[in-house]
Amino acid sequence: MGPDMKVSKDNLLIIDGKIEAFGGEAKKQALKKNIKISKSNNKLVAPPAG
Numbered sequence: 001m002g003p004d005m006k007v008s009k010d011n012l013l014i015i016d017g018k019i020e021a022f023g024g025e026a027k028k029q030a031l032k033k034n035i036k037i038s039k040s041n042n043k044l045v046a047p048p049a050g
Contacts, residue, residue: 014046019045 012019013026013035021029027032 007044012040 010023011021011026011030013021013030014048015035020026029035
């Protein structure tokens with residue numbers, strides 16, 4: 001969510017390779033669109049090094 005932020009564990013909705021929503025909104029949209037929720041366990045989503 002920004003530089004120097006701590007790692008957080010939350011929901012993430014990705015559709016066609018694009019991040020669509022975070023947190024509770026991600027879960028809400030996924031359920032609304034009948035998208036199966038999957039566990040990613042120890043996966044990390046981060047911006048590319050620049």
